[in-house]
Amino acid sequence: MSIKELLVLAIFIALAVLVLILLLMCFRLISAYFKTKYHKKLKAFVADVISEHLYGDIDEHHFLEIQRQMKQLGVDEKHPKRVELYVDLMIDAGGLFIGESHEKINLLYQKLPPYNFSYNRTKQRKWYNKAEGIREIYEMNQKQHAKHIIKFRNHKNIYVRREAQIGILIFMGWSSLRFLAYLKNTITLWQQIKIVEKLSDYYPEVEIEQLEKAINHPEITNSGIELLIRIIRKFNIEEYISFVIHQMQSEVYDVREVAISCLGSFDLTNEHLDQIKINFAAIPEDFHKILILEILSQYDIGSNKDFFKSQLTARDYMVKLTAAKHLWNSGFTGEVENHFSPILKQNIPA
Amino acid sequence: MKLKTLILINNIILRRILARLCERLGFETLDINALNELTEEQALNKYDIVITDIIFDGISPLGHLSQLSKSLSYQRLIIVSEMELSKIKTNLAEIERADAYFETPFDLDDLEVKLKAYVN
Numbered sequence: 001m002s003i004k005e006l007l008v009l010a011i012f013i014a015l016a017v018l019v020l021i022l023l024l025m026c027f028r029l030i031s032a033y034f035k036t037k038y039h040k041k042l043k044a045f046v047a048d049v050i051s052e053h054l055y056g057d058i059d060e061h062h063f064l065e066i067q068r069q070m071k072q073l074g075v076d077e078k079h080p081k082r083v084e085l086y087v088d089l090m091i092d093a094g095g096l097f098i099g100e101s102h103e104k105i106n107l108l109y110q111k112l113p114p115y116n117f118s119y120n121r122t123k124q125r126k127w128y129n130k131a132e133g134i135r136e137i138y139e140m141n142q143k144q145h146a147k148h149i150i151k152f153r154n155h156k157n158i159y160v161r162r163e164a165q166i167g168i169l170i171f172m173g174w175s176s177l178r179f180l181a182y183l184k185n186t187i188t189l190w191q192q193i194k195i196v197e198k199l200s201d202y203y204p205e206v207e208i209e210q211l212e213k214a215i216n217h218p219e220i221t222n223s224g225i226e227l228l229i230r231i232i233r234k235f236n237i238e239e240y241i242s243f244v245i246h247q248m249q250s251e252v253y254d255v256r257e258v259a260i261s262c263l264g265s266f267d268l269t270n271e272h273l274d275q276i277k278i279n280f281a282a283i284p285e286d287f288h289k290i291l292i293l294e295i296l297s298q299y300d301i302g303s304n305k306d307f308f309k310s311q312l313t314a315r316d317y318m319v320k321l322t323a324a325k326h327l328w329n330s331g332f333t334g335e336v337e338n339h340f341s342p343i344l345k346q347n348i349p350a
Numbered sequence: 351m352k353l354k355t356l357i358l359i360n361n362i363i364l365r366r367i368l369a370r371l372c373e374r375l376g377f378e379t380l381d382i383n384a385l386n387e388l389t390e391e392q393a394l395n396k397y398d399i400v401i402t403d404i405i406f407d408g409i410s411p412l413g414h415l416s417q418l419s420k421s422l423s424y425q426r427l428i429i430v431s432e433m434e435l436s437k438i439k440t441n442l443a444e445i446e447r448a449d450a451y452f453e454t455p456f457d458l459d460d461l462e463v464k465l466k467a468y469v470n
Contacts, residue, residue, distance in 0.1 A: 047366035054458070055370040093363045099457035 039085065045073060046089045053108045054101055063111055076114060083114055091139045106141045119145050127157040134160065138167035146171040154184045162191055169198055174207035177214040177231075181224030192227050196234045206235050215243060225250070226258045233262040241266055245275050248292070249282040256288055264295050273299060277307050286316040293322045301330040308332075312339045353468060354395065356422070357381040358402040359430065364454075368401055368430070371458065375465055385417060397424040399468060404431045426468065428452070428461075 049066055052058070070076070075086050094105045118140070121133030134152060137145045149171070152164035165183070168176045180187075180195065187195070214220070214228060225247060232240045244266075247259040268276075276292065283289050293311065296304060311323035312335075324336050355377040359365040362383075369381040377399070382388060384406050402418065404411035411433070418427075427448040434453050450464055 043362050044366075047363040050363060051366040051370035054367060055374045089363070096361075096364055096454045096456075097458055098455045099459060101458040102455070 038082075042073060042075070042082070042085060043089060045069065046086065046093065049112075050093055050105060050108065054104055067113060070113065083117055087117060087136055091136065094140065103141075109140045110142060118142065119148065122148065122152070127160050130155075130157075131159045131163045134163040134167050138163075138170045141170075143171060150179065153179055158185075158188075161185065162194075165191065166194065166198060169195055170202055173203040174199070174210040177210050177228070178217070181214045181217065181220050181228060183221065183224070186221075187223040187227055192223070192230055195227065196230050199231065200234055206237060208237070208239065211237070211240065215240070222250075222252050222255055225255050229255075229258050229262050233265055236266070238266075241268070241272055242275060245272060245279060248276070248288075249279050249284070251284070253285075256283070256285070260288055260291050260295070263292075264298075268295075268299065270303075273304065277304070280307075286319055289314075289316070289319050290322050293319070293326065297326040297330075301326055301332075305332060305335075309335055309339075312336070352376065352378045353398040355379045355399045355401065356397045356424070358383075358385060358400070358418075360384065360403055360406060361432075364430070367458070368461075371462060372401075372465065375462070375469070377465075385414065385421070393421060397422060399426050399428065399465070400424045401428045401430055404429060405433055428464070430454075430456075430461075 052062075073082075075082050077083075090105070090109050094102055094109070097105070118133045118136035119142075121129050121136070124130065124133070130152070134149055137149060146167075149164050149167040152160055153168060155161040155164065161183075165180060165187075168179055172179075211228070211231070214224070220228075229244055229247060231237075232244060241263075244259050244262055247255055248263070250256050250259065263276075266272075273296065276296065280289065280292060283292065293308075296307075301308060305327070308323045308327050312320055312327075314320050314323070324340070327333075328336050353376075355372045357365055357368050357372070357379065359368065359381070360383055365381050365383075369379050372379040380392065400418070400422065402414075404414055406414055409417070428450050429448045430452045432454045435451050450461075452461060
């Protein structure tokens, strides 16, 4: 083969590749065009169905008619992508409203095919299908599948079990604490915040008995305790502040941290302050002792003077200095001077 | 007398539902995607109630509201939007002139009560 022939061959191959790419682009463009067209059509259909359901006259044949139209549009088991789109649109529509209209849309969703689409999704193998299916079930309030969701609370994939935990919470309310406080895996901070937020959105009434049960359970986990502390703070349950104070001397660093940061946002009574003072010595870390002193300093230091004075002899010098600082700032300069002047005299040669 | 209502919302589901609600209350309803889809004839009409979103393609919320008040004559303005009122930090004078501000998710019954009060 001469060089000329080789060159021609190379040009030919390059052109072929170029044409192939162009064809592919054309195909993608055309399919995208039809997809958006179909999306618009489906959206208009869903809009009509929902508005008819909310404000129209509905007779027995209405649902049969809608099912016929859905078949025409091709929303059925053979086209899972289209069904997914349809379910998303329904969830979006439900999210626009609260109150009676929200319930009505959920009811409509249950009455229309494809039945059990979300339920079947949770049985698929891929984790994202499972998580999506669980989310669809709780967003559309399909109570009949609530028991099925509970099985996923300790699932090995974090996203699946997160969705399942939120689902359990939405279906069961405060009584779900008996699941959430004893999960095998640790609950991340983000998930804890999400659970507390959802609880206050959906179930703003505090159910003390359920909380009591969760707290007194012997197998409660560390992240379960953190979750309960956050709930006590969010709902400002004063009866259980002593539980939070008790957790202040926990052996686990994170639990202590959460308990102490939550204590700062309560209005503590004198009894609580006394309890804190009694438990103070049992706190394992000096850093946390300083934080507690900062919290105590927001209350009347005069009545806690003896406690602060006793901390002047503490082992850690930062604790000592913090106690001295608060005493000094609230006018008890004499006490501080009396304590420190002998030490200063010893150290500074005359 | 039938009240004339104009609904300007991009989200077709929300728009159709509100249009249906207005029709059921006996209003004369026109629902469209955006302000620039109005025909000249429709723009000359006087509207009693305008229900509008504030998020549209290619125009800021305040820009949309000022354009609305310039190009149309209407008596009452209701804003229905997915944007939270607290997130709009700029001049609120236009929005405060609105009769009501509904941010999703809201209760449709509240809107219905509001609209029914206009009939009398």
